[in-house]
Amino acid sequence: MIMSGKFGRYGGVFVPELLIPALEELEGAFLKYREDKKFNKELEYYLQEFAGRPTSLYFARNLSEKWGCKVYLKREDMLHTGAHKINNTLGQGLLAKYMGKERLIAETGAGQHGIATAVVGALLNIPTEVYMGSEDVERQKLNVFRMELSGARVLSVDSGSRTLKDAINQAFRDWITNVDTTHYLIGSTMGPHPYPTMVKHFQKVIGRETKEQILQKEGELPDAVIACVGGGSNSIGIFSEFIDDEEVELIGVEGGGEGIGSGRTGATLSVGTEGILHGSFSYVLQNFDGQITEAHSVSAGLDYPGVGPEHSYLKITGRAEYVAITNKEALRGFELLSKYEGIIPALESSHAVAYAEKYAKMKENRGRSIVVNLSGRGDKDMFLVAREMGEKI
């Protein structure tokens, strides 16, 4: 390894020896191509022409009036496949192609990252296989079909929790067995080095655009940037550009599930403890012995018992603040944005919207400017939300 892959004490490469050469190869390729003109030009082309960048920074006038703050929405929901995930899958997919890899594998929970990987596999002509917990396969049939339409094979994982955590385990096992030919396209800023650094690199475009756009519209930096945190990629993507601007509050919103005291939560940074999961040292949900426990959130993208190591670092250093929003509150965020702005957000992003309301309503924050990262759109959540609202569709 050239870099240690550490953020303070967090991160690292906690993987079986068999994977180290592959991680070294990946790190080398990443460091090389990130400076490569041709690579960057090609990536920029796809981000623009295929994914639909830049996304707008939309002034949410109705909510702003209602809340007494200036509320801006970074519209990652407008991207192809419906979420920020495509920024990363295009970056890593292209990298895999430059590395001469013949096969992509990915993990997925709700299917967003799986779809973003599948379409990139189709675009770049690389056979793609997506691991998905058998419970998620059952819950997200529509997304399974979408992945298959794009030519990907969906591999149902029946071991352990039968959800995202074990889909990741299975993807690692596949990679250990097929390192020569295969690139493991991890979907968030988690996993062993170089993934947290590399995924951040590909998601930084969110923050870069946001900064430019807000300066153009407001002539000054925002008071707060709010984003939801699952593995941590859309949040790191938008935070990173503002980390050195101390006056900007950075707020990560976790999936609180049924409440952080309920035992059924995905709020890893709020209630978890330090530990090692999926290759890096970070906060995790675990029991006394260090057995990893299940996360719970109404939004599959926040339903993960770990979190990217850089978030642990930002939490410990106090540079970012992490809060939890419950399932119920998130549904309210979902309804608010749909009703007042005509924008139907993903349930993940709805957590950020819900916290933005709380933030705006604090006395000391009156009149401030807030950027909410709208990481994805809500199409995928229609059935679930309808059910939660007691509607039949």
Add this chain to the structure above:
Amino acid sequence: MNSEEDYKNSKGNYNNSKGNYKNSEEDYENSKGNSDSLNIRVESYSAMFQRAKEKSEGVFIPFIVAGDPDFETSLQIVRELVEGGADALEIGFPFSDPVADGPTVQSADIRSLNAGMTTAKGFEFIRKIREFTSIPIGLLVYYNLIYKMGVDTFYENARKSGVNGILAADLPPEEAGDAVKAAEKNGLNQIFLAAETTSNERLQEIIKLCSGFLYVVSVMGVTGARSEMGTSTVEMVGRMRSHTKLPLCVGFGISKPEHITEVIKAGANGAIVGSILIDVIAENLGDQDILKAKIRESCREMKEATLKDQIE
């Protein structure tokens, strides 16, 4: 909110496979202080390898998961392994997310966790083994179990219960500083993995930290019985032999006595066999007597494959 409580509160909300396993805080409290009194005899790895060398044979090291399918049965299985001719033992502590393991070991982990295995009970398990054998015992764990207990505490508990060496499957040299220090402090061996893809330079780094023996991974992949042994395994063993005087034990995928003979002929000191034994456990959960007899028989066959007349 204390997360500890959080998890206790959530007990019973999931089905068995959901990873809400027994919390060992209680076991841990109960076990404190009763270990130092143990007067145990422990044979070192070097003495064991020397013993084999004098008899011109290889060593056979069976692997099982502590507490699979339950504490008592598992302990009886270990007795059979020892009776069946094991030269040393490799004992896994179960983990909820074993990324280096195939379905066989994963299932063993789940059986063990569901039967109430905890880290504290794992050490108790080792102490019980020490009541009937002094052959070397290696622990195979995932690093989070070590980290969560506290590296120093874990190694101290390992020493006190009679462990010889520790291998953390997800702990490459880059991250092993604390573990190696704790191993030295407690007079334990820190064991590392090396594989076909391990370059010679990297091998040098690993060897600097490794003691007891080097665990050579015979296949690119996860644990699990394979019907064929790759020809490259033989080459790899030869390459590693030329780089180190450390004893070499080959594991992952070995399923037949012939494989054992083959790797020893290639220059390895021994073979580690897990999945095939765990398959026997999984297939005979209903009948303990048959299970024990089959385990012992398997062991006999595999030990035989290491003997002088086989490997010459």
